[in-house]
Amino acid sequence: MSATPATTPAPPPPAPPADAPPAQVEAPGYAPSWSVGDKIGVGLAWFAGLLLCVIAGSIVIYMLVRGIQYVSFDLLTKHPQPSLDQSKSGGFLDPIIGTFVLTILGTLIAAPLGVAIAVWLSEYGKPAWLARAVESGIEIVAGIPSIVLAIFGLLVFSNAAFGFLSFTAEGGAVFGRSFFTAGAMMGLLALPLVVGATREALQAIPIHVREASYALGKDRASTIRRVLLPAARPGIATGTSLGMGRIAGDTAIVVILLGASLQLQEENSFPILGDLKGTGSTLTSYVYNNSPAGEGNAPEKAYAAAFVLLAIVILLNFAVDLISRRRKVSWQS
Amino acid sequence: MSATREDRRVGLTLGALSSLVLLLIAGMIFFVLEKAWPSFSHNGLSWFGAKGEVDAQLTEIFNSPADPNNYVYTIGAWPLIYATALVTFLSVALATVFSVLSAIFIVEFAPDRLRRVLEPVVRLLAAVPSVIYGLIGILVIVPFVADHFVTEGARESVRFVIQLDGTSLAVATAILTVMITPIMIAIIVDALRTVPQGWTQGAVALGVNRWRAMRTIAVRTARPAIVAAAVLASARALGEAIMLSMVSGSVGFAPNPLDGYIFLLEPARPLAATIVDNAEGLSVVPFGQTLYAFAAVLLVSTAMLSLGGWYARRALRKYTVTR
Numbered sequence: 001m002s003a004t005p006a007t008t009p010a011p012p013p014p015a016p017p018a019d020a021p022p023a024q025v026e027a028p029g030y031a032p033s034w035s036v037g038d039k040i041g042v043g044l045a046w047f048a049g050l051l052l053c054v055i056a057g058s059i060v061i062y063m064l065v066r067g068i069q070y071v072s073f074d075l076l077t078k079h080p081q082p083s084l085d086q087s088k089s090g091g092f093l094d095p096i097i098g099t100f101v102l103t104i105l106g107t108l109i110a111a112p113l114g115v116a117i118a119v120w121l122s123e124y125g126k127p128a129w130l131a132r133a134v135e136s137g138i139e140i141v142a143g144i145p146s147i148v149l150a151i152f153g154l155l156v157f158s159n160a161a162f163g164f165l166s167f168t169a170e171g172g173a174v175f176g177r178s179f180f181t182a183g184a185m186m187g188l189l190a191l192p193l194v195v196g197a198t199r200e201a202l203q204a205i206p207i208h209v210r211e212a213s214y215a216l217g218k219d220r221a222s223t224i225r226r227v228l229l230p231a232a233r234p235g236i237a238t239g240t241s242l243g244m245g246r247i248a249g250d251t252a253i254v255v256i257l258l259g260a261s262l263q264l265q266e267e268n269s270f271p272i273l274g275d276l277k278g279t280g281s282t283l284t285s286y287v288y289n290n291s292p293a294g295e296g297n298a299p300e301k302a303y304a305a306a307f308v309l310l311a312i313v314i315l316l317n318f319a320v321d322l323i324s325r326r327r328k329v330s331w332q333s
Numbered sequence: 334m335s336a337t338r339e340d341r342r343v344g345l346t347l348g349a350l351s352s353l354v355l356l357l358i359a360g361m362i363f364f365v366l367e368k369a370w371p372s373f374s375h376n377g378l379s380w381f382g383a384k385g386e387v388d389a390q391l392t393e394i395f396n397s398p399a400d401p402n403n404y405v406y407t408i409g410a411w412p413l414i415y416a417t418a419l420v421t422f423l424s425v426a427l428a429t430v431f432s433v434l435s436a437i438f439i440v441e442f443a444p445d446r447l448r449r450v451l452e453p454v455v456r457l458l459a460a461v462p463s464v465i466y467g468l469i470g471i472l473v474i475v476p477f478v479a480d481h482f483v484t485e486g487a488r489e490s491v492r493f494v495i496q497l498d499g500t501s502l503a504v505a506t507a508i509l510t511v512m513i514t515p516i517m518i519a520i521i522v523d524a525l526r527t528v529p530q531g532w533t534q535g536a537v538a539l540g541v542n543r544w545r546a547m548r549t550i551a552v553r554t555a556r557p558a559i560v561a562a563a564v565l566a567s568a569r570a571l572g573e574a575i576m577l578s579m580v581s582g583s584v585g586f587a588p589n590p591l592d593g594y595i596f597l598l599e600p601a602r603p604l605a606a607t608i609v610d611n612a613e614g615l616s617v618v619p620f621g622q623t624l625y626a627f628a629a630v631l632l633v634s635t636a637m638l639s640l641g642g643w644y645a646r647r648a649l650r651k652y653t654v655t656r
Contacts (some may be wrong), residue, residue: 032542041440041544047436048431049451052518055511056454057647059461059469113350120347130352136643137354143565143639144361145572147605147630152361154615155368155625187359221343242460249462251575256612283577284464291468293579306465313460321453 060310067307070300076308078165079263082284089298095261095286099248099312101275102183102258102282109187111240114194115229122202123193123224143194147156149185150256157181157257166277175259176297179276182258190243190249197242201235202228245316248309251284258282283309362632370450371619371625380626384409387585391611395620404619410627412587416601419588420502420577421570424509429563431510432517433552439518439624440525441547459515469581470508472532475499475580478598485596495600503597510577513569517562520646524558561645568638571605571631604631610635 078091117134125131157165158176166178205228213223229236259279281289283305288294290302373380384390390408397405439451479499488497528551536546552559582600585607590596602610604627614620 032537032540032545034542034544038544040540041548043546045434045438048434049447050442051431052435052458052514053447053450053454056458059465060457062469062473063465103447116347117351117354120344124344124347126344126348130348134354135353136640137358140639141354142476143568143572143637143642144630145574145605147572147574147608148365148635151608151612151615151625151628152365152632155364156360190391191354210426215394219337219340221337222341224343245460245612250462251462251464252609255575255609256615263420265434284462287464288575288579291464291579292471293467302468302472303404306468310465313462314457317453317457317460322457323542332373 022224037273045114053113060314063213063307066303067311070304071197071307072304075301075304080281089301092283092286092301095281095283095305096308098254098258098280099282099284099309101179102254102278103244103247105179105183105276106186106190107240109184109242109309110190111236111276113187114191114239115198115236117191118195118198118202119224119229122199123220123228134325138192138195141188142196144188145252146185146189146250147252147328149188150253153181153185153253153257157184160273177257177259177279179258179278179280182253183249183276185253185257186247187248189253190240193246194236194239196230196241197235201232201238203231204235205231234323234326238320241316241319241323245313248282248312248316251288253283254282254286255288283312339655351586357433358636360638361522363632365625365629365632369629370622372406372408372612372623374627376408376579379409381411382409382463383411385424387412389499390625391585391607394623395611395614395617395618397619402620404508406619408623410604410630412585413602413604413627414630415587416502416581416585417571417603417605419601420505420509420581420603421567423502423506424513424570425563425567427506427510428517428566429559430513432521432562434513435518436512436521436525437552439522440551447518455515455518458511459519461511463576464579466512467503467576470504470576470580471500474482474504474508475501478504483598487598491592491599495584496624497595497598497634498582499598500580500600501598502581502601503589505577505581505601507571508580512573512576513566516569517551517566518557520558520562520565521555528554557645557648561642564638564642564645568635568642571603571638573603574605575608577603578609581606615640628637 003203018260026223034145076096077093081090106159117138121131121135153174156162157178158174160174162176163182165180166175209231210223210229213227222291258281259278261281264275264278264280277291286305287302287309290305292299357358384407385410387410394405394408397403435451435455437454439448443451476499478501479497482503483497483499491497525547532539532554533550535547536550537543541549583602584600585602586600588596588599592599608627609625611620611624615624
């Protein structure tokens with residue numbers, strides 16, 4: 001580099017772009033050559049990256065336009081009615097309630113169980129073979145299609161033993177479809193996400209933090225409760241919100257295991273339990289049933305409900321973003 | 334540190350809770366296979382074969398007599414299995430190329446500003462519910478394809494076999510590609526970032542340009558992660574039901590590559606979509622058992638794929654020296 005003669009005032013080299021690797025200060029005359037193939041490669045990479053933005057942007061903008069076009073206050077606050085005349089078929093208040101109830105139920109199952117499994121995997125993990133088996137088991141659960149979860153749930157919860165969770169017909173046949181049963185399967189759907197994020201957060205805590213706690217005379221259990229879990233809270237929150245997004249967006253389980261009845265059908269008139277034992281629908285099943293693929297065939301309503309659904313999912317995503325941005329705990333003193 | 338009694342109790346409780354997952358998977362495989370068994374045992378290996386019109390067979394099963402001795406089980410699920418494999422393979426192949434390129438772009442070439450946009454974009458694409466993809470597909474893309482790509486001649490040529498109405502293999506593949514790409518990008522980007530910086534920087538210092546350094550060193554090092562991503566994405570693609578039932582056409586038909594470009598416009602209904610489309614029939618005993626047989630095939634194959642992807646990623650973790 002210092003070969004430049006002092007007599008010729010060298011023009012200041014152009015400032016390297018911010019993202020260039022520092023190793024780009026190569027000797028003059030050895031500038032990396034770019035063959036045509038390389039240029040095409042970089043061009044394709046740019047194309048792929050920009051295409052991603054275009055696809056995401058057009059989905060969001062298209063749904064936004066349709067949403068503004070079709071969503072009205074009436075739609076959001078009226079109960080759906082079974083009617084062929086679209087002006088009389090009401091809004092989608094019940095599906096909105098259904099989405100929230102189901103998401104909460106699923107999260108109530110997934111979050112504690114997921115955190116427990118993550119803590120065990122990362123802090124105990126003995127015997128090792130069992131830990132490895134559980135780890136791969138979580139991976140398998142993550143890969144099971146929700147449609148398979150749904151009809152497995154139907155198989156299990158139609159058993160007489162689980163009759164207390166859903167509607168039981170005169171002859172003793174158990175219906176198997178209710179908020180409880182759908183919520184249980186939704187919990188399984190969200191479980192791997194909670195386990196993954198919590199585990200990652202726990203593993204990011206350096207070992208010396210644990211050792212400091214042990215040195216103060218705490219045992220492993222109280223270290224987990226007092227030190228590790230509070231520190232892993234952002235990770236737990238991230239996993240939980242990802243799981244909630246997954247639950248809110250799932251259709252197959254709702255269509256098969258929640259009954260996808262238009263209105264909330266309570267099993268008996270007992271205040272809350274009666275509703276949870278009954279069937280209902282969520283925004284996803286409402287969209288599905290109102291699309292040309294379902295029976296309703298009312299695209300405007302499908303668009304409106306899809307817009308609300310997308311808004312919920314984007315809000316959850318935004319929450320994940322906020323949480324992960326705040327996670328800047330430095331363990332180095 | 335000596336383990337206190339409390340400590341041991343907590344460990345045992347958590348361990349028992351975790352083992353529940355294994356119990357659950359074992360139970361799931363057992364119960365689904367048990368329920369599906371009559372369908373498999375009546376057909377033997379020809380269950381997986383082609384035996385003519387699969388939709389006609391399904392109707393036959395649905396209408397079978399109520400007497401358990403006369404249940405009809407005859408089915409050759411090949412058109413559905415073939416459609417599943419075809420849609421999965423095509424979309425995973427497309428998504429692999431697309432996601433490797435995007436991952437390279439995100440890690441190496443994107444300007445800082447764009448990168449900060451891209452990460453939420455990828456997460457958003459992964460989070461959009463499949464029913465919304467399906468809705469856009471059936472209301473926007475399918476009519477577009479029907480108007481612009483399906484020519485009158487093409488429609489005429491297959492009139493006696495199937496209807497070409499835009500719900501097609503091509504639309505299903507395209508949307509599925511968009512749905513699985515973000516999952517793959519997340520895994521590949523992670524892997525590319527764990528490639529020790531010294532390796533690519535060393536290459537650049539030797540006078541190799543940035544693209545070559547990425548392609549020949551970073552992407553090669555991350556190869557196990559790319560395999561893992563493709564495997565996990567195929568598990569996801571196999572199980573996608575709602576979107577595919579909306580856009581792939583409700584006909585159990587095996588598209589024939591020899592049809593030329595019409596091949597891409599032919600309907601193809603995969604296994605998962607078949608279950609959703611016929612969910613009302615679950616209470617008819619033999620029909621339900623047939624649907625559970627479809628589910629069993631999906632369950633076993635996705636479980637294998639998940640395990641495969643998990644091993645591939647573990648192998649990767651062993652190789653990476655530094656974080």
